[in-house]
Amino acid sequence: MSREEAGTSATLDTFDCRVAFADELARMAADDPRIVAVCNDSVGSSNLVAFRKAFPERLINVGIAEQNMVGVAAGLANGGFLPFVCAASPFLTGRALEQIKADIVYSNFPVVLCGMSPGLAYGELGPTHHSIEDLAWMRATGSLPVIVPADPEQTRAAMRWAAASGRPAFMRVGRFKVPAVTPAGQTFELGRADTLREGNDITLIAIGSLVSRALAAAALLAARGIEARVLNAASVKPLDDETILRAARETGAIVTAEEAVVRGGLGGAVAELVSQQHPVPLAIMGVPDFAPTGNTAFLLAHFGLTAEGIAGRAEALLARFRKAA
Amino acid sequence: MFMQSNSPEDAASVLTPDIEGAAGWRRRRRELALADGATQVARLATASREMRRQILYTIENAGLGHVGGDLSVTDILTTLFEAVLQLDPEQPRWPERDRFILSKGHCAAALYAALSACGFFAPARLRHFAAALSPLNGHPNREKIPGVETNTGPLGHGLPVAVGCATAAQIAGASWRTFVVLGDGELQEGSNWEAAMYAAHRGLHSLTAVVDRNRLQQGASTADTNELEPLADKWRAFGWDALTLDGHDHAALLRAFTAAPTRRPRAVIANTVKGKGISFMENGVEWHHKVPNAAQYEAALKELTP
Numbered sequence: 321m322s323r324e325e326a327g328t329s330a331t332l333d334t335f336d337c338r339v340a341f342a343d344e345l346a347r348m349a350a351d352d353p354r355i356v357a358v359c360n361d362s363v364g365s366s367n368l369v370a371f372r373k374a375f376p377e378r379l380i381n382v383g384i385a386e387q388n389m390v391g392v393a394a395g396l397a398n399g400g401f402l403p404f405v406c407a408a409s410p411f412l413t414g415r416a417l418e419q420i421k422a423d424i425v426y427s428n429f430p431v432v433l434c435g436m437s438p439g440l441a442y443g444e445l446g447p448t449h450h451s452i453e454d455l456a457w458m459r460a461t462g463s464l465p466v467i468v469p470a471d472p473e474q475t476r477a478a479m480r481w482a483a484a485s486g487r488p489a490f491m492r493v494g495r496f497k498v499p500a501v502t503p504a505g506q507t508f509e510l511g512r513a514d515t516l517r518e519g520n521d522i523t524l525i526a527i528g529s530l531v532s533r534a535l536a537a538a539a540l541l542a543a544r545g546i547e548a549r550v551l552n553a554a555s556v557k558p559l560d561d562e563t564i565l566r567a568a569r570e571t572g573a574i575v576t577a578e579e580a581v582v583r584g585g586l587g588g589a590v591a592e593l594v595s596q597q598h599p600v601p602l603a604i605m606g607v608p609d610f611a612p613t614g615n616t617a618f619l620l621a622h623f624g625l626t627a628e629g630i631a632g633r634a635e636a637l638l639a640r641f642r643k644a645a
Numbered sequence: 646m647f648m649q650s651n652s653p654e655d656a657a658s659v660l661t662p663d664i665e666g667a668a669g670w671r672r673r674r675r676e677l678a679l680a681d682g683a684t685q686v687a688r689l690a691t692a693s694r695e696m697r698r699q700i701l702y703t704i705e706n707a708g709l710g711h712v713g714g715d716l717s718v719t720d721i722l723t724t725l726f727e728a729v730l731q732l733d734p735e736q737p738r739w740p741e742r743d744r745f746i747l748s749k750g751h752c753a754a755a756l757y758a759a760l761s762a763c764g765f766f767a768p769a770r771l772r773h774f775a776a777a778l779s780p781l782n783g784h785p786n787r788e789k790i791p792g793v794e795t796n797t798g799p800l801g802h803g804l805p806v807a808v809g810c811a812t813a814a815q816i817a818g819a820s821w822r823t824f825v826v827l828g829d830g831e832l833q834e835g836s837n838w839e840a841a842m843y844a845a846h847r848g849l850h851s852l853t854a855v856v857d858r859n860r861l862q863q864g865a866s867t868a869d870t871n872e873l874e875p876l877a878d879k880w881r882a883f884g885w886d887a888l889t890l891d892g893h894d895h896a897a898l899l900r901a902f903t904a905a906p907t908r909r910p911r912a913v914i915a916n917t918v919k920g921k922g923i924s925f926m927e928n929g930v931e932w933h934h935k936v937p938n939a940a941q942y943e944a945a946l947k948e949l950t951p
Contacts, residue, residue: 356816377816383846388805388839395809398794399817400740418799419836423806427796428788 332532334497338436340472341493342367344479345404349375352483354402358393360386366406366436386411390419390433397429402483408442409435409451409492417457424488425462432482433458433490438468439528439579440611440619441495447610456584458490459557465510466557467491468578468586470531471500474554477508485510492528496579496616499532501552513560519547522634523567523574527553527586529620530577530605536627541634548634559589561597568598573641575603575634577625582606601641603633657778660766660791667734667764670727677728682896685728689895691951692762693723697922698949699758699771705942707754707775709783713932715755717859717892717917718747718826722759724898725824734764737791743821744794744810748803749828749857750784751934757781757790765792801834803827804854808840811852811910822851824902830862833871838883844910845884852910853902854885857892859919863933880912892917923948 349355349371356378359366363381372379380396382389386407393403405412412435413420424431435454442449458466467482467489469475475493482489501516516531517538526534531552538548549571553559568574574594576587587604594600611619620626624633673692677685696719704710725745726732733739747756754774761768773779780789784798795806807825814821827837844852856876860867867873880887886907890897892915901913919933920926923945937945 380812382839382843385839385843387801387836388808388843391802391805391836391840392809392812392843394795395806395811395823396813397809398744398806399810399813399819401813401816419802419805422796422799422802426786429795 332499334499335472336497337469337472337475337494338367340475341434341479342370344476346371346374348479348483349378352402354400355483356380356396356401356403358382358389358396358403358405360384360389360407360411362407362436365408368406386415387419390416391423393431394419394423394427394429397431402430404432404434406434406436408449409438409454410449413451413454413457421461425464429488430486431488432479433488435490435492437495438492439494439496440607440616443611443614443616443619446613450611452579452581452607452611454492455556455578455580455586456588459584459589464557465489465555467508467554468527468556469494469554470528470552471498471502473500473502473504473506474508477502477506478554481508481510494528496529498529501531501535508554511555511558511560513555513563514552515549515563516552517548517550519549520571521546521548522638523549523551523571524577524630524634525551525553525564525574525586525590526577527556529579530625533625533627534577534630537630537634540627540631544635546634546638553586556586556589559593561593564590564593565598568594568600573601573637575605575630575637577605577630579620579625580606582608601637603637605630605633653776653778656773656776657780660770660780660789662735662791663761663764663767664735665764666761666767670734670763673727685899686895689723689727689899692727693720693895694949694951696723696755696758696762698946699761699768700754701937701942701945701949703754703758703771703774705937706772708936709775709934710754710936711751711934712937713861713919713926713929713934714749714752714828714857714859716921716923716926717919718749718752718755718857719921720893720895721826721855721857721898721915722755724895724902726759726763728899729902730824731821732763732792734792737765741819741821744807744823746794746797746803746807746810746823746825747785748797748825749800749831750797753783753785756785756793760790760792763792766790800828800831801836804837805840807852807854808844808849811844811849812847814851815847815849822853824853824855826855826857829856829858829860829867829873830870832856832873832876841880841883841885848908849910850906850908853913854910855913855915857917858914859917861919861928861930861933865930877912877914885910885912887912887914889914889916891915893921
């Protein structure tokens with residue numbers, strides 16, 4: 321991957337979160353006999369080949385049947401198991417939305433819904449395979465936690481949190497390679513945003529693949545005399561209200577960035593919060609509508625979801641509202 | 646029927662085990678197990694008559710409910726709860742319990758009558774069915790109602806969850822069984838057939854699906870809406886054992902539910918009558934969710950008087 325594709329100004333190693341996910345799931349399963357993996361003909365795409373080899377009885381592959389997959393996971397939880405449902409996020413959240421609502425969230429079964437290859441991961445395959453609506457759908461559903469880890473280390477930490485939580489959770493597991501931004505050994509805490517960079521001129525709030533790009537954007541802005549605060553809001557639901565409202569008060573402007581539709585995801589959540597508690601100028605970056613065809617890096621650039629794109633949007637937001645003031 | 650308070654605070658109170666009721670249920674179960682066939686059937690018929698009275702009271706009192714399907718499923722529920730399911734009403738989440746799922750969750754009043762007859766909560770609480778803030782929601786909720794295994798309501802959800810339960814027992818090597826009752830109309834939902842296919846693939850012999858085959862759905866007959874026949878052949882084609890019986894014949898139901906397992910999941914197609922037991926409700930499509938008025942209620946109770 322070129323530096324342009326990575327959207328960063330530095331040369332960084334990048335990682336597929338699915339690799340860490342598969343490794344962590346096998347480690348956790350070795351320690352916890354309740355853990356089972358449930359999938360929809362997605363043993364390969366969810367990286368479960370090694371899990372199946374180690375725990376053949378605990379890999380439940382229902383075939384191409386997402387509604388049944390989620391219902392079966394609820395039943396397995398009823399029977400004392402701790403299911404990780406591993407399926408491509410568009411089909412898990414879209415096809416089985418009512419099962420997620422009624423069988424998992426409303427029934428309150430401890431099932432970890434793992435949306436694999438979310439966002440624009442399947443860029444070339446088109447909008448049927450893009451999962452840009454998943455965050456809005458999951459956010460709207462009961463008190464289901466919605467987690468978007470930024471890198472492999474945070475993916476592992478979120479899995480450990482979810483397994484110990486005793487409640488349902490939805491987490492994205494990214495396929496698009498990302499640089500590491502989470503310190504080794506950092507735990508995940510629901511409702512906590514991590515401040516990755518201090519700054520008082522504007523706040524960049526990002527999730528998933530956009531966190532490293534927001535950090536790179538902050539570096540570009542610093543060179544232009546703008547000190548941006550950068551938050552990783554991996555806990556999209558519940559949000560870290562306190563940290564985000566403090567950022568609103570102290571920096572006076574916010575840009576959100578996510579690999580999701582611009583309605584109902586991270587940007588929507590931040591808007592709901594700050595517009596009611598401490599209104600500040602806000603720009604929501606993401607995907608406006610069904611995306612065209614192209615690989616993930618191309619599509620992210622197409623929608624301005626790069627370091628330069630985020631920096632430019634931040635500058636424009638400040639210019640517009642400072643002029644108005 | 647009951648004189649207790651019906652205030653919102655009272656309606657909202659948590660459902661707790663009815664210790665005396667549970668003891669009575671255990672005694673009935675012991676006696677039934679020792680009785681001869683004719684006595685068993687007579688006792689189950691008595692339990693069904695009492696359950697139908699509770700259902701009518703519950704719906705008339707609440708002013709809403711799905712009386713037709715409640716009355717068609719009554720004998721199935723009575724047989725399961727009074728003679729088959731291994732449960733502990735005082736420990737609703739006892740890990741070794743049999744799992745029972747009412748996929749046709751709109752017939753919650755029948756399920757609540759069955760659970761209260763076992764002592765999961767006092768029958769007097771049926772007066773709070775669908776009342777403001779009551780745990781006895783119009784559809785079952787496992788977090789609020791002891792004995793409910795999963796929240797149902799939207800159709801086509803029960804069988805996949807039951808398949809998950811039976812898969813859990815299979816992986817764990819546990820001996821508990823899973824029963825799920827499906828409406829016939831809800832078999833029009835494709836999720837059932839996803840689950841049916843997978844249950845046979847895994848050889849889930851501890852799973853029994855009972856179809857309450859009353860031949861009517863909300864607006865018309867199943868035949869006029871989206872034909873289900875040949876229904877037993879469909880289950881067999883999906884790899885299940887399938888048998889058809891009279892869903893109001895307690896002896897036949899008891900035989901079907903206690904027959905030795907094979908290597909396949911079992912479908913019991915129980916031919917029933919919607920509104921069974923009340924002459925003016927039987928086979929009337931309008932009684933899907935019509936509520937009896939005072940005169941109809943009195944007339945119905947008379948028909949249920951031995």
